[in-house]
Amino acid sequence: MARYGMVIDTHRCVGCHSCVISCFMENSVPEGYKRDWIVEVVSGEFPNFRSEIRSERCNHCDNPPCVFVCPCGASYVEEGTGTVLVHNEKCTGCKACIAACPYDARFINPAGFADKCTFCDHRVKDGLLPGCATTCPTKAINFGDLDQPGSHLHKLMHDRSVKSLKPSAGTGPNVYYLL
Amino acid sequence: MTNGINRRQFIRLAGFGAAGAGLAYSGLNPWGLSAHADLTHTGSGVREIPTFCELCFWKCGVIAKVKDGRIIKLEGHPGHPLSNGRLCPRGNGGTGLTYDKDRLRQPLIRAKKRGEDVFREVTWDDALDHIAEKMIYIRDEWSADCFALFNHGYGATFIKHLIKAYGSHSIAAPSYAQCRGPREVGFDLTFGEEVLSPERTDIVNTRMLVLIGSHLGENMHNTQVQEFADAISNGAKLVVVDPRHSVAAGKADWYLPIKPATDIALLLAWMNVIINEDLYDKEYVDKYTVGFEQLVQHVKSYSPEKVWTITGIKPELIRRTAREMGHQKPAVLIHPGRHVTWYGDDTQRSRAIAILNALLGSWGRKGGFFYPGELDVPKPETPPYPKPSFDRVDLQIKNYPLAYNTLASGLCDATFPAPQTNCQLKAWFVYGTNLVHSLPKPQQTMEAMQHLKFLVVSDVLPMEIVGWADVVLPDATYLERYDDLHVGRFREPFVALRQPVIEPMYDTRPPWWVAKELAKRLNLDSYFPWDNIEQYLDNRLATVGLKLSDLKRDGVKVFPRQPLYFEDGIQPEFFTNSGKIELYSSSLAAHGYDPIPVYTEHGEPPQGYYRLLFGRAPVHTFGRTTNNPVLNRVIDSNEVWVNRRVAEEWSLENGGDVILKNQDGVESSPVRIKVTERIRSDCVYMVHGFGHKAKRLTNKKGANDSDLITRYNTDPIMGGTGMNVNFVTFVT
Incomplete structure (x- = not known):
């Protein structure tokens, strides 16, 4: 079994938004919405700052509250990949998942279903990397199987300090940030 | 392997997801990379067509995915040395230009x-006949040189050829005197060669990168930013000198928040430390340079200590960073920047950067500046261009002895009646450049246009300049046309093809066609000795043993790498007066x-005023893309960065709007305020x-800094327009 995840290097990322715009195109994201987005956090006082830039998206959690709260079984964890997905046709657009997600990763597609990052499962099934990881000019976005021992993701995380977002929410996020 | 995921790993990984996933890779694409499907893949009705980008001027390789005649996605070409399979945000959003509903759709002739800005629609024949008639009239009545071409972008290649064939040499792009010209002159005076575009900066191999006002990461020249990230991962030391804490500054080992307009003093202080403490590359300096003794004095x-009082940078920080340069030499890159027309002494600042690089021995060395590959792809032979009747129309009002290229600002000046003209x-x-935004003093540009007998504008969008035209030619976008071959010089030389991935929309035409049609009307057919562009491209490619069909399929052909550095066989040769690297410039002395x-003081902002600095967002290429509906989903407006203490003084609230007023009383449109610690208070x-x-552009949000640039300092050496000399206050 695989557990797909991302390891995103905040040192390499410049916050250029290539990931965001390629995602618009790859996934026909409706106007006014984003499946991934950039967060820039700068702290400190002139001229001594700390800055961190992150490309954020659905964390494809191990314990996904969005899936637990879904009343109609539309949100699910894909067998064999751990990817959190939505059966569009089953979704009623009730927004319970949106309220449950601590990362604000979901939105209601104007076509009437909950929408979010899929790790580009359609590409991955074709042997391609997700669109954002493919285009990222700084190669900040690394995608792969977190359960594969000795993988490049493990190596990256072994060599650097790592964090995930809101670990205290207990969701078990699968997107990690290298600091 | 790129992205840390190699092909073998990935197939294994993907094998869990779907049966037969490995099949997608059974046919390796010509580059053997994993992130892209085979280019010939036609499953699901998607065609993948290679070409190169024009959202900026870097010319990255692109793979366009086209389904049912519509471009659904643009990806980086994996085999193109400038994109390496990746695109910047603008390149990703390139369809926003082609499918912009505001596009010019038909030729227009002025009606009022x-x-x-009132026009009637006409046919291409009407428009071209009219232009040809005016071109003949102007040549007969005055001189062909009195007909100027302003251009920006690769589409202009054949238009430039036409204008030269017609007999005019008054051809300029604002990318010279308004952008990187001083840098090229400064480096040429020092090393006898220019920095070029793409820059010959060996960022990926550097051990120390020094950025002076250069905001890589916000300035998204793809390959440079790719290498910038690699340099950071490799542990290269990073110094960022900028009055604003840029994205790059956020990654720096040392951030030097310099007082604007004092960079030359800092550069000289670094040289002072490096020489005093014997940190320079002695062997290199002895062997290749002249003027060291004068430089020492x-x-x-x-x-x-003295420079601290000028720049605000503490002496220990100046020393610490200088020592690090000495320690890391010669793999130290004092980056020459790109948009360098700041204060009017920009050639001298570029010289100072060049001299510091020379002291560290970084020119021609790994991790410094490499020698780009050479490739000759001759064009078909055509008759010589007519000799100009006037020498350098752009230098009539004022001569700049080292202005190697034509000055766009000089041509604008030469449009006014003056006794010495x-x-x-x-x-x-005007091809592809919105002069009202790209030249300083927009009022002057507009006045100049009122003096003209005739003005043609070719553009994709109804920019401000279009409203001033007598004839408007609607350009096909880069995704709809062939252009001339791009013969690229990077680490490897390469030749790349731009080809239409869809048919031109509306009644638009590619510029090669416009040039050839005008040539026909001007009896200049002999300058266009081909029936159609495909024949031209095929013939030109044949000179390097290629066929058009090869490039239509592959998009690019990369030629073998040649020596890049002195250490791998480049014979140092410097095309300066002395044949050496000139720390002391005999040419400047002679002029x-x-x-x-020399550091010279520049004016201080008056009380209550602040120096206006401007730069780039990663998602836009100045005014060219700010109407792009795809890119505007991310950034559709600008904001003015104001230091927190200044904001408190003026009671400016973060997120509120403010009108800026410059020293000449010119006011901006309202612009959103960003209150931040990340900029100096001056x-x-x-x-x-x-x-x-412009009335037919949808996005008018934000404020135009060009409106506020009513003054500039002209570089006495090469005529560049230093534009960071305007001061603004807040209208409350």
């Missing part, structure tokens, strides 16, 4: 007074300029290119 007075410009052809750069900052006013 010039500048009133010259920098003596620029002690870190022998060839007052009578007509302009009466400082042979070694300046404000805006992203350039927003605040359009």
Whole structure:
């Protein structure tokens, strides 16, 4: 079994938004919405700052509250990949998942279903990397199987300090940030 | 392997997801990379067509995915040395240009007074006949040189050829005197060669990168940013000198928040430390340079203590960073920047950067500046261009002895009647540059246009300049046309093809066709000895043993790498007066300029005013893209960065709007306020290119910094227009 995840290097990322715009195109994201987005956090006082830039998206959690709260079984964890997905046709657009997600990763597609990052499962099934990881000019976005021992993701995380977002929410996020 | 995921790993990984996933890779694409499907893949009705980008001027390789005649996605070409399979945000959003509903759709001829922006639609024949008639009239009545071409972008290649064939040499792009010209002159005076574009900076191999005002990461020249990230991962030391805490500054080991307009003093202080502490590359300096003794004397007075009082950078920080340069040499890159027309002494600042690089021995060395590959792909032979009747129309009002390229600002000046003008410009052809935004003093540009007998504008969008035209030619976008081959010089030389991935929309035409059609009407057919562009391209490619069909399939052909550095076989040769690297410039001395750069004070902002600085957002290429509906989903407006204490003084609230007023009383449109610690209190900052006013453009958000640039300092050496000399206050 695989557990797909991302390891995103905040040192390499410049916050250029290539990931965001390629995602618009790859996934026909409706106007006014984003499946991934950039967060820039700068702290400190002139001229001594700390800055961190992150490309954020659905964390494809191990314990996904969005899936637990879904009343109609539309949100699910894909067998064999751990990817959190939505059966569009089953979704009623009730927004319970949106309220449950601590990362604000979901939105209601104007076509009437909950929408979010899929790790580009359609590409991955074709042997391609997700669109954002493919285009990222700084190669900040690394995608792969977190359960594969000795993988490049493990190596990256072994060599650097790592964090995930809101670990205290207990969701078990699968997107990690290298600091 | 790229992205840390290699092909073998990935197949194994993907094998869990779907049966047969490995099949997608059974046919390796020509580059053997994993992130892309085979280019010939036609499953699901998607065609993948290679071409190269024009959202900026870097010319990255692109793979366009086309389904049912519509472009659904653009990806980086994996085999193209400038994209390496990746695109910047603008490249990703390139379809936003082609499918912009505001596009010019048909040729237009002015129906009312010039500048009133009222037109009637005409046929291409009407438009071209009219232009040809005016071109003949102007040549007969005055001189072909009185017909100027302003251009920007690769589409202009054949238009430039046409204008030269017609007999005019009054051809300029604002990318010279308004952008990187001083850098090229400064480096040429020092090393006898220019920096070029793409820059010959060996960022990926550097051990120390020094950025002076250069905001890589916000300035998204793809390959440079790719290498910038690699350099950071490799542990290269990073120094960022900028009055604003840029994205790059956020990654720096040392951030030097310099007082604007004092960079030359800092550069001289670094030289002072490096020489005093014997940190320079002695062997290199002895072997390749002249003027070291004069330089030693010259920098003596620029002690870190003295320069602290000028720049605000503490002496220990100046020393610490200088010592690190000495320690890491020769793999140290003092980056020459790109948009360098700041204060009017920009050639001298570029010289100072070049000299510091020379002291560290980084020119021609790994991790410094490499020698780009050479490739000759001859064009078909055509008759020689007619000799100009006037020498350098752009230098009539004022001569700049080392202006190697034509000055766009000089051509604008030569459009006004003046006693010393022998060839007052009578007509302009403007291709792909919105001069009202790209030249300083927009009011002056508009006045100049009122003096013209004739003005043609070719563009994709109804920019401000279009409203002033007599004839408007709707350009096909880069995704709809062939252009000339791009013969690229990077680490490897390469030749790349731009080809239409869809048919031109509306009644638009590619510029090669426009040029050839005009040539026909001007009896200049002999300059276009081909029936159609495909024949031209095929013939030209044949000179290097290629066929058009090869490039239509592959998009690019990369030629073998040649030696890049002195250490791998480049024979050092410097095309300067002395044949050596000139720390002391004999050429500048001969022309009466400082042979070694001198720091001179620039005016301070008056009480209550702040120096206006401008730069770029990663998602936009100045005003060219600020109407792009795809890119505007991310950033559709600019904001003015104001230091927190200044904001408190003026009671400015973060997120509120404010009108800026410059020293000449010119006011901006309202612009959103960004209250931040990340900028000094003596300046404000805006992203350039927003605040359009053209009536047929949808996005008019933000403020136009160009409106506020009513003054500039001209570089006495090469005529560049230093634009960071305007001061603004807040209208409350």
